[in-house]
Amino acid sequence: MNYSKKLTLSAGMAAILLSAFALPTAAFAQSDSMMEKGDGAMMKNEGKMMEKSGHASKALRGKISSVQLESGQSRWIQSGIWVLRASEDSASFIARINMVGADGTSAHTHTISRFAAEDIANEGDNYTITGTATVTTSGEQAKDVPLTISVMNRELVSLEIDPAALDGHFGQGVIYGIVSQSKSASMAKDGAMMEKGDNAMMEQKLARTNVPVTLPLTRGFVNGSEVFYISTEASDKGLADHLTNVTGSRVAYSPALAAAPPGSLANIYAFSNGIAGPGPLGFQPNVADSQPGDAKYSPLWRINTVEWQTGKAPRELRSEQEVLDASLAGKVKITFTDMVVNCPFVQWEGGSLQVRQDKELADDTAYGGGQVLSIDTARMQVTFVGHRGFAPDGSTIYYIATDASVKEVADALGVVHAARTGSALATGAASDLWVFTNGIKGTGPMGFQASVAGSDVSDDAYSPLWRILATTWSDAGKARFLTTSSQISAAGESGMLSIEIAGAVVNCPFVEA
Incomplete structure (x- = not known):
């Protein structure tokens, strides 16, 4: 570079x-309000909005014309309008889908907006774009709905909406539409899709941006006091797999951690025999040399194994000093390893990670x-x-x-x-x-x-x-x-x-x- x-x-x-x-907080009022005003308003504003974008992307629009089948029989008649803008690395999509039962009842309307592209494949005049979108009807929204958009020969568009996400409301098949021929396929100057629409959608392009993630805690000791930590990575594959099994939560293999400079590491003592307990090796809890607030604290631990010697009565050790004293007395053997684990502290004597007030x-x-x-x-x-x-x-x-x-x-x-x-x-x-x-x-x-x-x-x-x-x-x-x-x-x-x-x-x- x-x-x-x-x-x-x-x-x-x-x-x-x-x-x-x-x-x-980004707004989507522009694209959503266009949908609410109807097909004509959306198509009218589409050109104005793209004039300002200046992006060299492909823009297509057209009508939805499809029949949804159930058991081989017509169940829903679908019509509407759609607008797609795509480049090699980004895409925006909005649509309005009107549905009415084949018997002329139960008419209702859906809008698709806030599309977040995850993969874009293009070969000639054919596009396949996968991602997620927000689907709205009667004021209710379903977010992060999987959607695949396919454009074939720049003539036909198909929409595959994950049936599982909406209880099969759109059926098991696809929704088809026609690409409009009234405008040039490349609409950068024509204006279409959205100076505010496209960019505003990008403001909120992603759904589920913040989610709760629950991880298991492990108990240990520092200077005689209890501490609680999580285990997330290990530099050794065998150790990563072992900790994954012990904790029931993924501990990722990260060989890069083996390159951590000595000055970035703290020491942890893991017991390979002695008193049975909840430690990662099946014996007493690990002992760390420091906790947050100490000058030598680091979430990166260099693993040192501790083995009680034959004929020595094991007891629970709760501090690095106790471990070192037991080693000097010939009661335990300390083996220093090159393995590094990432085990950030969550709670310790006198403190913890900050808990959000707004949950x-x-x-x-x-x-x-x-x-x-x-x-x-x-x-x-x-x-x-x-x-x-x-x-x-x-x-x-x-x-x-x-x-x-x-x-x-x-x-x-x-x-x-x-x-x-x-x-x-x-x-x-x-x-x-x-x-x-x-x-x-x-x-x-x-x-x-x-x-x-x-x-x-x-x-x-x-x-x-x-x-x-x-x-x-x-x-x-x-x-x-x-x-x-x-x-x-x-x-x-x-x-x-x-x-x-x-x-x-x-x-x-x-x-x-």
Whole structure:
């Protein structure tokens, strides 16, 4: 890549990245109101709205004309209007579907809007676009409905709406429509679809942007006191699989963590024999050398195994000092390993991760104010806010946030300050996360589009330690919705984006949601 990356955090960028990450609420009034006014109003406004967009994308529109069958008999007559705009990396779609029973009763209308494209395939005049949309009728909305749009020979369009999402309301087949021939297929100058419609849809392009994610807690000891933590990644495949089985929750294999510099690690002592208990190896709980607030605290633990020697009476050890004293006395043998695990603390003596006061999650829920909805040590579980983003290939991922290497960032997010992880910034133990600082408004940390990660679980380079890359459009008016790392690289190399390493490492494990 030819664009530059700066290893220092400028004052201006610091002011941006250390903000409270307030997310604006975007509106869809323009596209929705057009639907409400009817087909004629929508088609009339369509041209006006595209005039201002300036995007070199393909835009098509047409009528819906279809019959929905049940048991081989006509059940519903479907008509309406649709508008599609697509480029190689983004798409917007709106439709109005009028339905009436084959006996002339039960007439009603649906609208499809807020389409979020997940995959776009194009060959000549044929398009297949998959994603999710909001389907509305009688004021009720069904969000995140799977939808596949196919355009065939630039003559015919088909809509496949997941039957399971709407109790089969649209049947098991597809809805067909005709591509209008009254306008040129490329409508960039013609105006169609939406300066406010397309861009406003992009403002709320994603559904389920914030979801609750519940993870199991593990009990341990620090300096004689109980602590509770989660396990999310391990540098050793066997250990990752073992911890997944023990906790009942995915612990991802992250070989990149093996590259974590010694200065970024804390020590954990895992017992391989002795007193039976809830520890990961079936014996007493693990003992860590520090907790949040201690200068040497890190969520990255170097695993040290502890084995009671033959003839020595085992007892429960609750601090690193007790473990070291027992070793000096010849009672236990400590084996230092190269294995690293990511085990962020959730609750400890005198503190815990910040619990959000507002526990109601919505697509515009702000990042700040804490990352935890509840901590339940009786049930041994914690519920985080899972944030939606994109993997390098554009697929959807969810992640949580537990700690940050820069205190101001940690305070803004409501997570632990873990300064030691900052030493991993310029190493292979950290992975890139592109965070947009301007452009298309959306649900990302800075109030713009969702972030894109440089690696995904199952990639050798995957790491929960995210090297924040402040990603800025040189001309925000020409911003496009980017969902893949290759799109970002291409935009950076062309000068459309400037990308700076922001100087902070944020621990954001990918989670299953």
